[in-house]
Amino acid sequence: MQKVLSYDGTFEGFLSTVFKVYEEKLSQVDIQRESNVQGSFFGATEEIITNKTHADRVWKGLQKKLTSYGRNQLYYSFLSEMDSIENTLLDYIRQVFDTTENIEKDFSNSTVLKLSKITRSVGREKHRMEAFVRFKLTKDGLYFANVAPDFNVLPLLAKHFKSRYADQKWVIYDIQRNYGLHYNLEHVETIVMEFPKHFDFTKTSEDFFAKEELEFQELWQNYFKSTNIESRKNMLLHVRHVPKRYWKYLSEKQPF
Amino acid sequence: MSFERIKEKLSILADAAKYDVSCASSGSDRTNKNKGLGDAKGMGICHTYTEDGRCVSLLKILLTNHCIFDCAYCVTRKSNDIKRAAFKVQEVVDLTINFYRRNYIEGLFLSSGIFKNADYTMERLVAVAKRLRLEENFNGYIHLKSIPGASDELMREAGLYADRLSVNIEIPTREGLKRLAPDKKREDFIKPMKKVTQEIIQYKAEKKIIKSTPKYAPAGQSTQMIIGASGENDYQIMTASNFFYKKFNLKRVYYSGYVPISYDSRLPQIGSEVPMLRENRLYQTDWLMRFYGFHIHEIVNETHQHLDLDIDPKLSWALRNIHEFPVDVNRANKRMLARVPGLGMTSVYKILNARKFRQLNWEHLKRLGVALNRAKYFLICNSNDFERRDLAPDKIKGLILQNSKSKFRNATSNQLNLFG
Numbered sequence: 001m002q003k004v005l006s007y008d009g010t011f012e013g014f015l016s017t018v019f020k021v022y023e024e025k026l027s028q029v030d031i032q033r034e035s036n037v038q039g040s041f042f043g044a045t046e047e048i049i050t051n052k053t054h055a056d057r058v059w060k061g062l063q064k065k066l067t068s069y070g071r072n073q074l075y076y077s078f079l080s081e082m083d084s085i086e087n088t089l090l091d092y093i094r095q096v097f098d099t100t101e102n103i104e105k106d107f108s109n110s111t112v113l114k115l116s117k118i119t120r121s122v123g124r125e126k127h128r129m130e131a132f133v134r135f136k137l138t139k140d141g142l143y144f145a146n147v148a149p150d151f152n153v154l155p156l157l158a159k160h161f162k163s164r165y166a167d168q169k170w171v172i173y174d175i176q177r178n179y180g181l182h183y184n185l186e187h188v189e190t191i192v193m194e195f196p197k198h199f200d201f202t203k204t205s206e207d208f209f210a211k212e213e214l215e216f217q218e219l220w221q222n223y224f225k226s227t228n229i230e231s232r233k234n235m236l237l238h239v240r241h242v243p244k245r246y247w248k249y250l251s252e253k254q255p256f
Numbered sequence: 257m258s259f260e261r262i263k264e265k266l267s268i269l270a271d272a273a274k275y276d277v278s279c280a281s282s283g284s285d286r287t288n289k290n291k292g293l294g295d296a297k298g299m300g301i302c303h304t305y306t307e308d309g310r311c312v313s314l315l316k317i318l319l320t321n322h323c324i325f326d327c328a329y330c331v332t333r334k335s336n337d338i339k340r341a342a343f344k345v346q347e348v349v350d351l352t353i354n355f356y357r358r359n360y361i362e363g364l365f366l367s368s369g370i371f372k373n374a375d376y377t378m379e380r381l382v383a384v385a386k387r388l389r390l391e392e393n394f395n396g397y398i399h400l401k402s403i404p405g406a407s408d409e410l411m412r413e414a415g416l417y418a419d420r421l422s423v424n425i426e427i428p429t430r431e432g433l434k435r436l437a438p439d440k441k442r443e444d445f446i447k448p449m450k451k452v453t454q455e456i457i458q459y460k461a462e463k464k465i466i467k468s469t470p471k472y473a474p475a476g477q478s479t480q481m482i483i484g485a486s487g488e489n490d491y492q493i494m495t496a497s498n499f500f501y502k503k504f505n506l507k508r509v510y511y512s513g514y515v516p517i518s519y520d521s522r523l524p525q526i527g528s529e530v531p532m533l534r535e536n537r538l539y540q541t542d543w544l545m546r547f548y549g550f551h552i553h554e555i556v557n558e559t560h561q562h563l564d565l566d567i568d569p570k571l572s573w574a575l576r577n578i579h580e581f582p583v584d585v586n587r588a589n590k591r592m593l594a595r596v597p598g599l600g601m602t603s604v605y606k607i608l609n610a611r612k613f614r615q616l617n618w619e620h621l622k623r624l625g626v627a628l629n630r631a632k633y634f635l636i637c638n639s640n641d642f643e644r645r646d647l648a649p650d651k652i653k654g655l656i657l658q659n660s661k662s663k664f665r666n667a668t669s670n671q672l673n674l675f676g
Contacts, residue, residue, distance in 0.1 A: 089327070106610055106613040133359045134360050136356075165357070222270075227274045228274070232515065234309040
């Protein structure tokens with residue numbers, strides 16, 4: 001009989017759930033995030049408490065069977081937050097533990113292929129964020145950017161932005177998932193912010209942002225236009241590289 | 257700085273720089289130092305794309321568009337009646353830093369028209385890079401143009417601050433250059449390129465012995481050729497390209513379809529189309545040479561001086577060498593797999609890994625993302641279902657064109673009609 005296991009939505013929570021599956025030798029399970037438990041007509045829902053020791057044991061086991069490539073596949077796919085991705089991951093983990101050889105690059109295995117494709121999508125979104133983040137300088141000298149990525153890629157961004165903007169304070173805020181990264185010149189921490197009511201993330205209000213901020217946005221827009229070659233215009237290609245859903249946060253795509 | 261004045265300069269000097277197609281920010285290994293600003297290691301990042309679909313990675317500007325030369329193909333040529341402007345060194349530094357801090361760019365690509373003389377110009381370019389590195393502790397990417405004719409000492413200094421240096425050859429042949437840029441000599445282009453090549457080799461050798469040897473142009477050199485301005489054929493262009501790759505160890509050769517900007521009778525007239533499809537075929541050939549293990553003469557040679565426009569160069573090669581096929585997906589080596597039309601290097605990589613686990617069939621290949629509409633005529637796999645007809649190359653080409661949609665369909669519709 002199928003059993004629904006719910007967990008808190010963290011990676012550690014997921015690994016704790018995997019531990020439970022092995023510990024109790026559960027064969028038919030459906031792992032769901034607490035926030036969107038659907039329940040099941042048959043069988044009960046069991047809530048799994050995140051347990052660091054359990055999670056570590058599963059991860060250690062995986063480290064023995066997978067290289068960093070395969071472990072990345074797991075973590076990146078997990079961050080995709082796709083529907084029932086947990087069950088695909090469990091399927092993958094089971095195959096990893098059941099096989100003596102390392103299966104992470106068996107692209108003829110449909111589970112492996114599926115995860116490698118999802119990993120690619122998440123990786124692409126991470127790369128897009130590295131490209132499309134647009135910092136705006138606030139009145140108190142903080143560089144602020146808001147994003148709304150397709151996948152939960154913020155955890156993957158900290159390293160990149162920390163080593164690049166080591167001498168400026170910055171915040172990258174995911175307004176969809178309502179949390180952000182804050183760098184305070186020492187280290188990166190996770191924060192939750194409260195914004196004024198009706199705060200418009202696409203605008204640069206002088207109440208919050210530095211006086212010269214709009215000038216640099218205008219210079220950037222100006223540069224963006226000047227560097228285009230009109231006789232080579234190719235909007236199809238343009239939109240493929242910069243999909244429209246990202247436009248609202250790109251200063252060069254704002255009307256001035 | 258005065259905002260309005262900067263704005264005007266920026267639009268003039270960015271507009272003048274846009275015909276340089278290079279915008280790469282990859283290939284360097286410069287990391288953030290002493291908690292300064294920026295980091296240029298690893299992959300390049302395109303921060304946005306212009307409406308013509310080109311990557312914007314660097315702030316690409318001229319220091320000035322005043323120029324003492326009168327090259328027919330160039331928009332900043334002396335005789336052209338346009339607005340002229342010049343940045344001060346500090347203005348470029350401020351723009352770069354402020355754009356970089358906002359994550360607009362990966363760094364600076366600074367070129368210039370030639371004012372007074374080569375050394376005077378090169379000195380200014382080096383001054384910008386130097387100030388960015390030493391005064392601003394900027395570790396982002398810097399690409400400087402090597403000014404033809406610049407002295408060895410300046411080129412040596414340039415490499416100490418820049419990640420990449422490039423000098424554009426522009427016209428692939430000596431004769432073309434003589435006709436379109438009578439003031440310039442091929443030797444002037446070659447000289448700084450040669451100097452930088454030597455310095456890179458020397459610094460690398462020294463670094464092996466003394467760890468603290470500074471970096472010298474860690475992202476190497478590149479160049480650019482204009483396509484369709486002076487009547488060269490693809491064989492000549494690719495021969496020149498191959499020469500520069502081999503001789504000067506270049507990282508990239510760029511091909512820039514000529515955008516008509518002048519009524520000069522030596523050049524294609526304003527309004528004539530930019531040869532974008534041809535440009536694309538040249539890039540494909542370039543990739544085949546650099547990543548797919550092809551020798552240039554397999555693609556273009558005395559008998560095939562022009563690349564086909566209606567099909568890609570690899571397919572074209574395969575049709576001319578049909579005796580090399582079919583290739584067995586489950587046995588062939590990497591080199592041969594890379595030669596199959598419809599297989600990119602990513603597919604090759606996946607096939608090599610996947611076939612360790614089981615014999616691959618059509619279904620596997622399809623799911624891996626192989627372009628079977630092309631590949632199926634050149635492959636056999638673990639299946640009894642394969643192309644048994646002994647098709648002539650022309651027939652295969654017709655079938656492939658019939659069953660594929662090209663983004664260049666309009667440009668090649670004449671050819672397509674033959675088979676349609």
